Amino acid sequence: MQEKRIIVVYKSKTGFTKRYANWIKDELNCRIIPVEEFNATNMSSYDIIIFGGSLHTGKIIGINTLKNSLPTLPDKRIIVFAIGAMPPIEEEIKKVRKDNSLDDIDFFYFQGGLNYEKMGIMDRVLMTGLKGFLRFKRNKTQMEQDTYEAIKSSYDHSSREQIRPLLEFVNAR
Ligand SMILES: Cc1cc2nc3c(=O)[nH]c(=O)nc-3n(C[C@H](O)[C@H](O)[C@H](O)COP(=O)(O)O)c2cc1C
The missing domain is CATH 1.10.287 (Helix Hairpins)
Incomplete structure (x- = not known):
């Protein structure tokens, strides 16, 4: 089977999302870039784009950069993960997904923390x-x-095992 070509793109303010993005990068042995370096025209060498951003008043930061590029990335599998301070409550996660118009995109939530x-x-x-x-x-x-x-x-509820469902999802593709 052909190797999947994967890139992780992230936007992080205090480091929680960056940490998760790096854990995913380590596990999938793929490239990682901050969203500031994201350019849709340079995505031709990837099959899967995994985007992660933290939650700020319900919105995933940096996601508009990805969303604006979606029409030019029709053949890519897009996966989004969000990091927030809230515990992973199913109803709240559904709301985040809806409020960020991600109903048609594969979505994961992992708890981060707060760092004043x-x-x-x-x-x-x-x-x-x-x-x-x-x-x-x-x-x-x-x-x-x-x-x-x-x-x-301040507190830190991040943990590497939270990314397991995302890894299983990617490995099943
Ligand atoms: C102004 C502000 C708004 C926030 N809004 C939310 C929110 O709506 N939901 C949530 O779960 N966490 C919220 N958080 C917490 C951050 O998402 C959390 O600290 C996250 O771990 C930060 O990740 P980062 O360091 O990668 O940016 C907010 C934090 C700040 C400072």
Whole structure:
């Protein structure tokens, strides 16, 4: 059987998505590039493009670069993975997929974490605002309480075994 030619393209702000992208690259022994180096005209040597980006207010960062190029990549298999702070709750993952118009694209979600130290100033301001709002909100719902507990400080829930379903999916192609 002919070897599959694969490339991983990623967009990461504080390093979680980059870490997952590198784990996938290591396992599939393929090329990896940040989305800034992505150019649809240079994709002819690949059969599978795996794109990963982190979630910011429900949107997968960097995905528009890929989406804008889809009409010029009709013969490629596209796989998208998203990294977020939320735990992998099926309903929430479905919502992310829908909100990012990925119903027709193979999609995976892996949990990352939060890293306040590496966050840019705007992101830190946004997260601090959300933290403050939730902290002082009266009659918090369970979801709001859980979110507040989760975002209080930095944490890392990334793990290599989370990529296993994606690897199995790629290897079955
Ligand atoms: C402003 C902001 C908005 C975020 N929105 C979401 C979100 O909607 N859902 C989620 O699960 N995580 C959200 N996160 C958390 C990031 O997705 C998470 O920290 C991720 O691991 C970052 O990956 P990266 O370092 O590759 O960018 C948000 C973080 C920031 C700073």
